[in-house]
Amino acid sequence: MRHEQGRARRARAALAAVVTWAGLLAGTACTADGGPPGIGALGAPPAAGDVIRVTPGDGADDVGPDGKLLVRVPSGRLESVRVVRSQDARETPVAGRISDDGLRWEPDEGRLSLAAEYTVDVVALDGHGRRSARHTTFTTAVPDERFIGYVTPEDRSTVGTGMIVSLEFNRGVKNRAAVERAVRVSARPAVEIRPHWFGDDRLDFRPERYWKPGTRVTVDLRLRDVEGAPGVYGLQDRTFTFTVGRDQVSVVDAARHTMRVRREGELLGTVPITAGAPRSTTYNGKMVVTEMLEMTRMDGATVGFKKKDGKGEYDIPDVPHAMRLTDSGTFLHGNYWAPASVFGETNVSHGCIGLRDDKGGGSDTPAGWFFDRSLVGDVVEVVGSEDKTVAPDNGLGGWNMGWTEWKAGSALG
Numbered sequence: 001m002r003h004e005q006g007r008a009r010r011a012r013a014a015l016a017a018v019v020t021w022a023g024l025l026a027g028t029a030c031t032a033d034g035g036p037p038g039i040g041a042l043g044a045p046p047a048a049g050d051v052i053r054v055t056p057g058d059g060a061d062d063v064g065p066d067g068k069l070l071v072r073v074p075s076g077r078l079e080s081v082r083v084v085r086s087q088d089a090r091e092t093p094v095a096g097r098i099s100d101d102g103l104r105w106e107p108d109e110g111r112l113s114l115a116a117e118y119t120v121d122v123v124a125l126d127g128h129g130r131r132s133a134r135h136t137t138f139t140t141a142v143p144d145e146r147f148i149g150y151v152t153p154e155d156r157s158t159v160g161t162g163m164i165v166s167l168e169f170n171r172g173v174k175n176r177a178a179v180e181r182a183v184r185v186s187a188r189p190a191v192e193i194r195p196h197w198f199g200d201d202r203l204d205f206r207p208e209r210y211w212k213p214g215t216r217v218t219v220d221l222r223l224r225d226v227e228g229a230p231g232v233y234g235l236q237d238r239t240f241t242f243t244v245g246r247d248q249v250s251v252v253d254a255a256r257h258t259m260r261v262r263r264e265g266e267l268l269g270t271v272p273i274t275a276g277a278p279r280s281t282t283y284n285g286k287m288v289v290t291e292m293l294e295m296t297r298m299d300g301a302t303v304g305f306k307k308k309d310g311k312g313e314y315d316i317p318d319v320p321h322a323m324r325l326t327d328s329g330t331f332l333h334g335n336y337w338a339p340a341s342v343f344g345e346t347n348v349s350h351g352c353i354g355l356r357d358d359k360g361g362g363s364d365t366p367a368g369w370f371f372d373r374s375l376v377g378d379v380v381e382v383v384g385s386e387d388k389t390v391a392p393d394n395g396l397g398g399w400n401m402g403w404t405e406w407k408a409g410s411a412l413g
Helices: 002-029 176-181 366-372 403-407
Strands: 053-055 070-072 077-087 090-093 096-098 104-107 117-125 131-139 145-147 149-152 157-159 165-169 183-188 193-197 202-207 216-222 227-229 232-234 237-244 248-253 258-263 266-272 285-288 291-299 315-324 331-335 353-356 379-383
Touching: 070 077, 077 096, 077 104, 149 216, 176 183, 176 193, 176 202, 176 227, 183 193, 183 202, 193 403, 266 353, 266 366, 315 366, 331 366, 353 366
Parallel strands: 145 232, 157 237, 248 379, 331 353
Antiparallel strands: 053 070, 070 104, 077 090, 077 117, 096 104, 117 131, 149 165, 165 202, 183 216, 193 202, 216 237, 227 232, 248 258, 258 266, 285 379, 291 315, 315 331
C-alpha cells in the first residue's frame, strides 16, 4: 500500500511540473519582451547547432591538413572559443582570434596537424541575446608515409669552429622550399647562416666564415606535418643545440709531409705525417672532423681498394686514434705498421693521413697527442697534394664552396 501511495505522489508531482512548464511557455509565447533568460519571443531558444556552426563538422574524421577550421554564427556574436589539439598524448591549446564583428573565429595557424584530435568548445549569443553553447570534436588523417631528418652535430655537443649543420633525410624531398622554411638555424651571438641543398635528401647550413668560439647554435626542426613529397609528411617537432669550442685549424702539407696545428691562430705544434701515395693521393681542400674513434677496423675493400680475389688490399682490425674527414673514407689516423722513417719523409698511404702511433694507441705518440687535442668539427685542410679538391658534399666539405655559390643552393632564393 505504501508503495502505491508513493508512486501516486510522484505521478502527481511530475504532472504538476509539466503543467507549470507548459503554462510558462504559454505565457511567454504571448509576450514580445521580458521573458525569462534564454527564452525568446517565440518560445525555446534554437538548437546550438543552428546558432553555432563549426567546420569541420562534429565527429568528422580523416580530415586532411588543408581542412578549414572555422567557427561562426549567422548573427549575434561569439563570446568565447576554446580549441584544444590532442596529439602524442599531449594537449595543446590552439591560438586564434574572434573577428571584430564577433561572427567568426579562425586559428592563427594555417594548417591542421595530422594524427590529432581537435576539441572545440564555443559559447555564443544569437541575435536576440540568447546564449548557446556547443561542444564538437573531429580527428585528422594519419599519413601513411613520414620523413625525418638526421641532424649533425649531436644535441648538446661541443664542437670545433668548422662544424656545418647537416640534415640527412630518410626520404627524397620534392617540396624543398616547404622543408627549408620549416628548419631554422640561429646563433648567439647572431651571424648570418644560409642553407644549401645537396640533392633531394641533404640540407646543410653554415655561416660565411668559421664560427666564433663560444657561439651557441640552435637548430629548430618544425617538420611535423610538412609535406616533403606528395603524400609524405614530416614527423619531427624538436630543437637541437650545440656550442662552438676553441678555434683549431690544422694544415696538412702533402708535399712537405707535415701538419701544422694552430689554435686561436697560434702554432700549437708541427707533426710529421704520411699522406696518400702517388697512385692513391689525398684530397686537397678543407675537411671537417665528423667522427672520432679510439679504435676502428679499416678494410680496403669497403672503399674500392681490392685485390683480384675481391679482398681488400689492406684489412687492419685495430687502427688507433681514427678521425673521419670524408664520407668516402678519408681518415686522419694513427699508424703503427709503417716504419717510423716514412713519417715526415714520404707518402705511402691509400689516401688517408697517417701519424706515427703505437699498436693499441699510444698517449705520447704524435697521433695520441693530436687526438687528445681535437674535437668533432675541427678543420683539417690539405694542400700540396696531386689530387683534386674534395667535393663540398663529401663529408662536411662545404667550406670549399664560395659564399655566393653556397647561397645559390637555397630553394628559397
